[in-house]
Amino acid sequence: xxxxxxxxxxxxxxxxxxxxxxxxxxxxxxxxxxxxxxxxxxxxxxxxxxxxxxxxxxxxxxxxxxxxxxxxxxxxxxxxxxxxxxxxxxxxxxxxxxxxxxxxxxxxxxxxxxxxxxxxxxxxxxxxxxxxxxxxxxxxxxxxxxxxxxxxxxxxxxxxxxxxxxxxxxxxxxxxxxxxxxxxxxxxxxxxxxxxxxxxxxxxxxxxxxxxxxxxxxxxxxxxxxxxxxxxxxxxxxxxxxxxxxxxxxxxxxxxxxxxxxxxxxxxxxxxxxxxxxxxxxxxxxxxxxxxxxxxxxxxxxxxxxxxxxxxxxxxxxxxxxxxxxxxxxxxxxxxxxxxxxxxxxxxxxxx
Numbered sequence: 001x002x003x004x005x006x007x008x009x010x011x012x013x014x015x016x017x018x019x020x021x022x023x024x025x026x027x028x029x030x031x032x033x034x035x036x037x038x039x040x041x042x043x044x045x046x047x048x049x050x051x052x053x054x055x056x057x058x059x060x061x062x063x064x065x066x067x068x069x070x071x072x073x074x075x076x077x078x079x080x081x082x083x084x085x086x087x088x089x090x091x092x093x094x095x096x097x098x099x100x101x102x103x104x105x106x107x108x109x110x111x112x113x114x115x116x117x118x119x120x121x122x123x124x125x126x127x128x129x130x131x132x133x134x135x136x137x138x139x140x141x142x143x144x145x146x147x148x149x150x151x152x153x154x155x156x157x158x159x160x161x162x163x164x165x166x167x168x169x170x171x172x173x174x175x176x177x178x179x180x181x182x183x184x185x186x187x188x189x190x191x192x193x194x195x196x197x198x199x200x201x202x203x204x205x206x207x208x209x210x211x212x213x214x215x216x217x218x219x220x221x222x223x224x225x226x227x228x229x230x231x232x233x234x235x236x237x238x239x240x241x242x243x244x245x246x247x248x249x250x251x252x253x254x255x256x257x258x259x260x261x262x263x264x265x266x267x268x269x270x271x272x273x274x275x276x277x278x279x280x281x282x283x284x285x286x287x288x289x290x291x292x293x294x295x296x297x298x299x300x301x302x303x304x305x306x307x308x309x310x311x312x313x314x315x316x317x318x319x320x321x322x323x324x325x326x327x328x329x330x331x332x333x334x335x336x337x338x339x340x341x342x343x344x345x346x347x348x349x350x351x352x
Contacts, residue, residue, distance in 0.1 A: 098282030
């Protein structure tokens with residue numbers, strides 16, 4: 001009963017104190033033939049504040065003892081949270097490779113336009129207290145299957161963003177100078193009343209390409225990078241690099257407590273209206289997460305994904321193209337119509 005009351009309170013907060021709205025939500029999601037109520041999209045060990053405190057979540061694990069902070073201006077990591085680039089705390093011989101932050105990528109008027117356009121479309125419940133809107137193909141990553149029957153293109157409201165992203169990546173000195181052609185946009189909503197977060201993970205590398213590009217709207221947050229607990233050469237090399245910072249600062253005292261890759265995290269501040277581009281080691285080696293404690297108010301993340309090399313169609317004729325390349329061509333053609341509607345919408349999502 002306690003969990004039910006907690007859920008009612010959380011829902012009332014989301015519905016701005018309207019108890020009737022919260023109760024209606026509960027009634028609509030009542031599961032037939034059972035005493036439990038489906039409040040969210042959480043599955044397995046995932047949880048949020050709506051499905052109670054009995055479930056554990058990886059989002060609530062404490063940060064490692066050693067937390068390094070990323071400088072958005074010089075791309076180096078440092079120990080002092082009050083760091084500025086000209087200060088000695090910046091360890092200038094160690095960069096955190098694969099993260100680029102572009103501040104104020106959109107202005108306030110453009111942010112308002114995007115938020116209004118996004119909120120005119122239905123949301124679907126997702127894992128760990130999030131809600132989502134998908135514009136892209138349906139993918140079964142385990143079976144490596146892709147279906148585009150419900151994909152009608154990227155939404156019209158994001159076209160100016162994709163154009164601006166391309167202007168940036170083609171001319172920015174710190175970025176790959178190749179065009180960015182996204183075939184998926186995933187909008188994620190994080191709300192503190194839901195306990196929204198996203199667990200440490202690596203994005204798929206079979207279908208999705210080198211760059212993950214996210215526009216951060218509504219509020220600021222922190223993107224937390226951590227190393228997986230394995231002994232791969234790539235993880236060992238990254239661990240060696242970041243450990244050298246602490247060895248330099250603290251000497252032999254570090255060796256007794258800084259032994260595993262999981263003992264360190266890198267924190268990347270994402271200001272409101274900033275764009276973050278993740279590639280290289282940060283994309284393929286480091287896990288990334290949004291911790292529950294780093295969501296202080298509503299946040300919208302617009303994440304664009306491009307195709308991996310194996311799905312990129314040839315520049316010229318498709319006559320000798322492989323099956324995956326032909327599929328990639330189809331996805332690109334659909335995406336670039338910019339006439340898309342949200343994919344796979346639950347009927348009940350219209351009621352949220």
